[in-house]
Amino acid sequence: MGDERKSLQRGSSRQEIDQFLHQVAKTPSSGGTGGRLVFALDATASREPTWDQACQLQSEMFEQTRSLGGLAVQLCYYRGFREFFASEWLRDTDRLLRQMNGVRCLGGHTQIGRLLSHVRDETRRQRLQAVVFIGDCVEENVDDLCQLAGELGLLSVPVFIFQEGNDLVAARAFKQISRLSGGAYCRFDQHSAQLLKELLGAVAVYASGGRKALEHFSRGRSEEVLRLTRQLRH
Numbered sequence: 001m002g003d004e005r006k007s008l009q010r011g012s013s014r015q016e017i018d019q020f021l022h023q024v025a026k027t028p029s030s031g032g033t034g035g036r037l038v039f040a041l042d043a044t045a046s047r048e049p050t051w052d053q054a055c056q057l058q059s060e061m062f063e064q065t066r067s068l069g070g071l072a073v074q075l076c077y078y079r080g081f082r083e084f085f086a087s088e089w090l091r092d093t094d095r096l097l098r099q100m101n102g103v104r105c106l107g108g109h110t111q112i113g114r115l116l117s118h119v120r121d122e123t124r125r126q127r128l129q130a131v132v133f134i135g136d137c138v139e140e141n142v143d144d145l146c147q148l149a150g151e152l153g154l155l156s157v158p159v160f161i162f163q164e165g166n167d168l169v170a171a172r173a174f175k176q177i178s179r180l181s182g183g184a185y186c187r188f189d190q191h192s193a194q195l196l197k198e199l200l201g202a203v204a205v206y207a208s209g210g211r212k213a214l215e216h217f218s219r220g221r222s223e224e225v226l227r228l229t230r231q232l233r234h
Contacts, residue, residue, distance in 0.1 A: 071208030
């Protein structure tokens with residue numbers, strides 16, 4: 001337990017990053033014809049200290065896909081007393097960022113189950129390529145969340161989870177959700193913002209433009225993104 005807690009406090013390990021990239025490489029791509037991606041956020045009070053950083057990271061993520069023009073993104077977040085928001089599907093990066101920058105955190109319990117149910121219903125109407133979720137805690141029945149994650153796995157909708165902070169209970173739940181859905185899990189803190197930005201960008205570019213778009217995106221990027229590209233080639 002002590003070693004695991006210390007590992008959480010150090011941020012993402014090399015093994016975790018490699019596992020994340022391996023899972024991204026297995027994500028069904030759109031083959032360059034455009035894709036749909038849900039970007040979901042925990043907007044409860046515990047996230048407020050780093051909310052501005054999350055906004056900046058999301059802005060940079062979508063800037064990476066602006067030139068592709070094929071990625072439709074839906075912004076989702078939960079906060080307050082059972083408040084859950086899902087935007088319309090947007091291809092206009094500026095409109096999406098204006099919506100994101102207008103959100104403010106509000107105290108409340110997590111609603112991850114509601115989010116996963118929403119994603120399941122969305123992909124039944126029209127295929128989703130991926131889900132990105134950023135959160136820091138879990139206050140729901142983990143078995144219920146795993147059931148929903150398994151349903152998403154059967155629908156081939158991977159959930160890529162980025163955990164803020166070092167909550168051990170949340171880490172265990174997030175790992176199970178990502179594994180059952182066919183996605184991946186990675187931790188981040190204020191020292192790994194650049195890595196998170198590149199990994200988020202890689203997921204978005206891949207969902208939007210497929211392998212060729214990711215290969216172009218990876219030129220001059222970090223070793224982590226280059227490793228992802230090499231995996232996709234094989």
